[in-house]
Amino acid sequence: MANCITCENTNCLIKKNSKDPNILSFLNKKHTIKCKKSQQFIMEGTPAHGLFFAFKGKVKVLKTGVDDREQIVRFAKDGEIIGHRGGFGSSKYYSISAQALENTTLCYFAKEDLKNILLAIPRLTFEFMLFYADELSESETRVRKLTQMSVRERVIDSLLHMENKFGSSDGLLSITLSRKDYADYSGTTEEQVIRTLSALKKEKLLLAEGRRLGILNASALKAEISKHTFSLNS
DNA sequence: CCATTAAGAGTGT
DNA sequence: ACACTCTTAATGG
Numbered sequence: 001m002a003n004c005i006t007c008e009n010t011n012c013l014i015k016k017n018s019k020d021p022n023i024l025s026f027l028n029k030k031h032t033i034k035c036k037k038s039q040q041f042i043m044e045g046t047p048a049h050g051l052f053f054a055f056k057g058k059v060k061v062l063k064t065g066v067d068d069r070e071q072i073v074r075f076a077k078d079g080e081i082i083g084h085r086g087g088f089g090s091s092k093y094y095s096i097s098a099q100a101l102e103n104t105t106l107c108y109f110a111k112e113d114l115k116n117i118l119l120a121i122p123r124l125t126f127e128f129m130l131f132y133a134d135e136l137s138e139s140e141t142r143v144r145k146l147t148q149m150s151v152r153e154r155v156i157d158s159l160l161h162m163e164n165k166f167g168s169s170d171g172l173l174s175i176t177l178s179r180k181d182y183a184d185y186s187g188t189t190e191e192q193v194i195r196t197l198s199a200l201k202k203e204k205l206l207l208a209e210g211r212r213l214g215i216l217n218a219s220a221l222k223a224e225i226s227k228h229t230f231s232l233n234s
Numbered sequence: 235c236c237a238t239t240a241a242g243a244g245t246g247t
Numbered sequence: 248a249c250a251c252t253c254t255t256a257a258t259g260g
Contacts, residue, residue: 179243191248194244210255211242240257247250 001032002055002107009079012053013131014107017124026120029113035100042098048086050110054078057104058166058175061096062184072185074138075101075175077166082106084135088115101175145228146187153225154186155196159206160222163215171207172214179211 004018004027014030017023032055035041041052044064059076073096076082082098085091088111109117118125145157159173159182166175177185183193197213200206205221207214215221222229 178241189248190242191244198244208243235260237260238258241255243252243254245250245252247248 002030002105004030007055009053009055012079013081013124013127014053015079016127017121020121020123022120023117023124026113026117029109031108031110033106033108035104035106037100037102037104040097040099041106042083042086042094042096044094044097046094047092048083048089048094048111050083050108051086051114052082052098053107053109054080054082055105055107057106058101059098059104060101060181061098063096070184071187072181075162075165075185081131084132086111088118101177101181149225149228151186151188151192152196152199153228154188155182155193156200156221156225157228158182158186159213159215160218160225162213163218168214171216172209172212176212 004015007015007018009015014023014027018027033041033052035057054076056078059082060072061074061076061082062070062072064070076098083094083096086094118128145154149157162173162175162177166173168174179193179197180190182197183190186193197206197208200221201208205215205217207216
């Protein structure tokens with residue numbers, strides 16, 4: 001099971017503060033949950049009882065719209081928080097759904113336990129605050145991108161985001177998403193994504209091996225969306 | 235291990 | 248957006 005002392009997720013806020021003597025009594029309140037690929041572990045509108053961290057694996061966080069249109073809000077990898085508002089906040093319900101993209105191990109803190117941790121460890125609480133501020137900023141940037149970028153630009157931006165967040169090995173992105181997932185993240189349809197990816201392939205900017213994608217010319221792709229990214233934020 | 239089915243990718247209209 | 252083909256992955260006996 002996931003152990004905070006031996007855990008290698010140095011980006012995890014809990015891990016970062018695991019040396020604090022006050023935290024030890026809380027760490028054994030943590031639950032470990034195993035999730036199979038494509039399993040949904042948070043359902044939008046469901047009562048929120050706590051907060052998740054990805055221990056190992058990849059997760060997509062999404063909002064469900066009308067007639068099974070989905071909007072992927074963000075992705076999470078090892079050490080990252082899922083269910084932002086489950087821990088505290090005014091709403092009693094999750095405002096998002098979360099689904100494992102591969103077999104994933106989650107850490108879970110119940111609402112009450114988390115509250116006690118935060119009250120006991122100001123430094124951790126402060127880091128949580130910084131995290132939430134960054135998330136809000138990120139979210140605002142994404143709104144701007146979704147409204148101001150063209151479809152092609154949004155697909156490119158998605159690809160670069162995956163490269164940034166999950167990296168590549170052997171020239172292929174370490175995360176494998178369906179075309180539908182790219183569509184749901186880029187705010188388009190699957191067909192538009194497929195066509196855009198085909199175009200990028202023809203232009204030798206992108207490589208596809210089955211459903212795995214590889215970025216061949218990152219600087220050209222970055223250049224294409226630079227007018228949206230060079231001013232403030234990424 | 236192979237065969238059947240389901241899911242996903244890609245293209246034309 | 249829809250209909251269709253082709254490919255790949257999952258299932259189960």
